[in-house]
Amino acid sequence: MTKLPAIIRHEFKLMTANKTFVILTALGPFLILAITVLPGLLSMNPKALSGGEPIAVSGGGPGMTAAIEAASAFQGRAVEAVGTDAGSIADAKRLVQSGRYAALVSLADGWEDSGGSLYTKTGTDAMLYAAVERVVDESARQARIRRSGVDPAVARELTRRVDLSIVKLGTGNTEKAGGESDFVQTLFTAMSFVMLVYMTTLLYGQMIGRSVVTEKTSKTVEIMLSSVSPRELMFGKILGLGLAGLLQYGIWVSLALALSKLVAPLIGIAAPPVIEPANLAWLVTFFVLAYFLYASLYAALGAAAEDEQHLGQLAWPVLAFLIVPLVMISSFVSNPGSSLSVVLSIFPMTSPIVMLIRVLIAPPPAWQIALCLGILIASVYAAATAAARIFRVGILMGGKRATFGEMLKWLRVR
Numbered sequence: 406m407t408k409l410p411a412i413i414r415h416e417f418k419l420m421t422a423n424k425t426f427v428i429l430t431a432l433g434p435f436l437i438l439a440i441t442v443l444p445g446l447l448s449m450n451p452k453a454l455s456g457g458e459p460i461a462v463s464g465g466g467p468g469m470t471a472a473i474e475a476a477s478a479f480q481g482r483a484v485e486a487v488g489t490d491a492g493s494i495a496d497a498k499r500l501v502q503s504g505r506y507a508a509l510v511s512l513a514d515g516w517e518d519s520g521g522s523l524y525t526k527t528g529t530d531a532m533l534y535a536a537v538e539r540v541v542d543e544s545a546r547q548a549r550i551r552r553s554g555v556d557p558a559v560a561r562e563l564t565r566r567v568d569l570s571i572v573k574l575g576t577g578n579t580e581k582a583g584g585e586s587d588f589v590q591t592l593f594t595a596m597s598f599v600m601l602v603y604m605t606t607l608l609y610g611q612m613i614g615r616s617v618v619t620e621k622t623s624k625t626v627e628i629m630l631s632s633v634s635p636r637e638l639m640f641g642k643i644l645g646l647g648l649a650g651l652l653q654y655g656i657w658v659s660l661a662l663a664l665s666k667l668v669a670p671l672i673g674i675a676a677p678p679v680i681e682p683a684n685l686a687w688l689v690t691f692f693v694l695a696y697f698l699y700a701s702l703y704a705a706l707g708a709a710a711e712d713e714q715h716l717g718q719l720a721w722p723v724l725a726f727l728i729v730p731l732v733m734i735s736s737f738v739s740n741p742g743s744s745l746s747v748v749l750s751i752f753p754m755t756s757p758i759v760m761l762i763r764v765l766i767a768p769p770p771a772w773q774i775a776l777c778l779g780i781l782i783a784s785v786y787a788a789a790t791a792a793a794r795i796f797r798v799g800i801l802m803g804g805k806r807a808t809f810g811e812m813l814k815w816l817r818v819r
Contacts, residue, residue, distance in 0.1 A: 409644075546564060611720075754784075
């Protein structure tokens with residue numbers, strides 16, 4: 406009678422009782438809360454994103470201070486006028502450096518044509534920069550209009566801004582109007598989903614590899630193999646930890662749906678548009694496929710490794726395939742339909758992450774998704790088959806560090 410169910414139960418219980426599993430499961434809701442509720446709360450209260458420090462303004466005329474104060478009021482910032490002499494500007498810069506001022510807007514003579522400078526300590530407050538730039542740009546335009554003698558009413562009509570609305574085209578010729586906030590929420594939610602798949606796949610894969618190495622070096626595996634086959638032992642470990650991962654994702658997905666569909670409307674905020682059952686289902690699907698692919702590879706590497714240091718050396722090529730799409734995530738989000746995105750979303754080692762990004766940002770054609778899933782499932786089967794052969798030979802070998810060449814020879818052992 407097969408011992409596989411018993412091994413699965415043992416590995417599942419061992420994993421779910423692990424402190425790492427409990428901590429990660431507990432921290433998951435905070436991440437989900439951050440991507441479902443926090444963006445809406447911050448968009449309702451932009452002041453929470455700023456420290457409230459005032460802005461110093463040097464030059465620009467008497468109306469510039471009031472205009473900048475009105476533009477930055479959404480962050481709860483006041484504006485203080487400072488002198489235009491070198492000493493006053495130097496003092497204001499020191500106060501910016503010390504944190505007394507959020508920024509210094511310096512507009513010297515002729516700023517209407519040459520522009521000005523915005524001095525900040527961090528250089529990363531994009532919202533503050535955008536607000537001040539709009540005021541300075543509009544003020545400079547009005548100053549040039551007055552100087553040219555053109556009728557202000559005519560100039561206002563000629564320079565009147567035209568808004569461009571953002572409309573996302575969905576399947577079935579559906580149209581959904583949105584804005585910059587929807588784009589930002591979608592971007593950060595997609596990045597959070599990708600990080601979730603990356604971290605859990607890597608964590609569970611490494612745990613399987615280390616578990617195999619530990620049992621091998623402690624000679625525990627020799628006792629275990631007296632009652633179970635190497636194939637049962639390997640698949641028992643993979644399936645046991647896989648069930649634990651599914652339990653974890655089940656908790657996270659249920660919480661995400663509850664927060665987005667029940668809690669968010671009660672407190673009057675909009676959940677990110679990508680938090681919907683279909684996208685959460687894709688998240689779980691790509692985690693499962695990525696997990697079985699990488700768990701099989703880590704199990705094989707763990708059986709071939711002499712110790713954890715050797716496992717780390719063998720796993721570097723595998724780890725690179727997880728890191729590359731993570732490093733290039735901004736390119737995939739900006740251009741989900743590019744040739745590179747399409748290729749990497751079909752290549753099995755990178756497809757779980759890249760295709761997930763594409764599905765969340767701009768769903769690709771159905772044939773590309775079907776091709777991705779088909780190749781990925783076939784790759785999981787091939788990886789599991791190859792890993793079982795390597796595991797059978799490598800798990801009982803010791804005293805020598807196996808190379809990739811030797812592992813390829815083990816694949817031919819029947």
